[in-house]
Amino acid sequence: MSVTPNQWRRVRTSVPVVLGRLLDLVEDAPPDRAATAHWTVADTMAHLCGVAAMGLSLVRGAPPDLPVPGLLDLRRRTTVDTISVMNAEVLRHFTERRLPVLADRLRADVEEVLRAVGETGPEHEVSWLGGARLPVTGLLAHLLNELNIHSWDIARALGRRWIVDPADAALFVDLFLVDMTRRSYGRLLDRDAPARPGRISVNFRHPFGPEVTLALVDGRVSVEPPDPRPDVRLSFDPATFTLMLFGRVHRVRAVLARKLSVGGRRPWLLPVFLRTMRMPS
Incomplete structure (x- = not known):
């Protein structure tokens, strides 16, 4: 389960x-x-x-x-x-x-x-x-x-x-x-823009569950085993994170309030990842 x-x-x-x-x-x-x-x-x-x-x-x-x-x-x-x-x-x-x-x-x-x-x-x-x-x-x-x-x-x-x-x-x-x-997210994340080639791995970490890696590979997102050296590592307060995902809290405000921290080998790729793994705002 x-x-x-x-x-x-x-x-x-x-x-x-x-x-x-x-x-x-x-x-x-x-x-x-x-x-x-x-x-x-x-x-x-x-x-x-x-x-x-x-x-x-x-x-x-x-x-x-x-x-x-x-x-x-x-x-x-x-x-x-x-x-x-x-x-x-x-x-x-x-x-x-x-x-x-x-x-x-x-x-x-x-x-x-x-x-x-x-x-x-x-x-x-x-x-x-x-x-x-x-x-x-x-x-x-x-x-x-x-x-x-x-x-x-x-x-x-x-x-x-x-x-x-x-x-x-x-x-x-x-x-x-x-x-x-x-x-399977079916067609939920489909978009008209061409898929970005290559792979971006993002580790999600919060205090209430295990760390999870989501990887964007050639335009599709999947769940992978935890990556010890991810491109992006996100540590967050889940309440702030969900409000941020739906456009209620600005990302800069979340970072300044220390409710969200971004690290990893290539943290600048997070906006690229979020253009696919996005929520309505």
């Missing part, structure tokens, strides 16, 4: 805890308050409802309970660079913006997701965006990260502070990012 019993227990425990904090946060929030450059608080909650609904559909093996024409085909064709298109389509057709209604739906769907994955077990695999292969542990880690990232957005809009537990953020790195790469 690629997931430990502690990770399996933690991800199922953390999702409802973070959800509860989010629901407390939005209970008296103004729905029209801008949470991001393009989304209000209500839009952000509707987006999270869409994430939970699609996750539940994957675990159940049924179409998502969302009024979006052609959503299954759109999900299959989606890449990192077109996730915004899919998100926009979901928000365009899923028009509910009443916060109490959205909160009730999100709570109910997350409860169903947790119940469903409890029945399947941690190694049950689903076909995710772009044909990526993902175990349900990774699906939960992604849901947990979405709850944290967008709660951070809402809290900032309300003038409040949102704390991301670094042990929870580590689950996103280990169970989603690394495990999906190990299995």
Whole structure:
């Protein structure tokens, strides 16, 4: 098994805890308050409802309970660079913006997701965006990260502070990012630019799990045994790292705060690696 019993227990425990904090946060929030450059608080909650609904559909093996024409085909064709298109389509057709209604739906769907994955077990695999292969542990880690990232957005809009537990953020790195790469990320990282020839190895190190090496070889990323002399060595606080990956924290700020350190034989190759191993921001 690629997931430990502690990770399996933690991800199922953390999702409802973070959800509860989010629901407390939005209970008296103004729905029209801008949470991001393009989304209000209500839009952000509707987006999270869409994430939970699609996750539940994957675990159940049924179409998502969302009024979006052609959503299954759109999900299959989606890449990192077109996730915004899919998100926009979901928000365009899923028009509910009443916060109490959205909160009730999100709570109910997350409860169903947790119940469903409890029945399947941690190694049950689903076909995710772009044909990526993902175990349900990774699906939960992604849901947990979405709850944290967008709660951070809402809290900032309300003038409040949102704390991301670094042990929870580590689950996103280990169970989603690394495990999906190990299995297959399908077309998720496809891009129009020509593939860079050669090999770049990057070691990822954080306090909550073993060091992992990801290697970019001729345009494809794979998980390799730990490289004793990697091109790039990343040591990081997982909470800061995930916020940085999704454009909420600048890389320079993370380095200056000593939440991210970059070393290795050829650390200047990190931006090249991240142009392929990227996240939507």
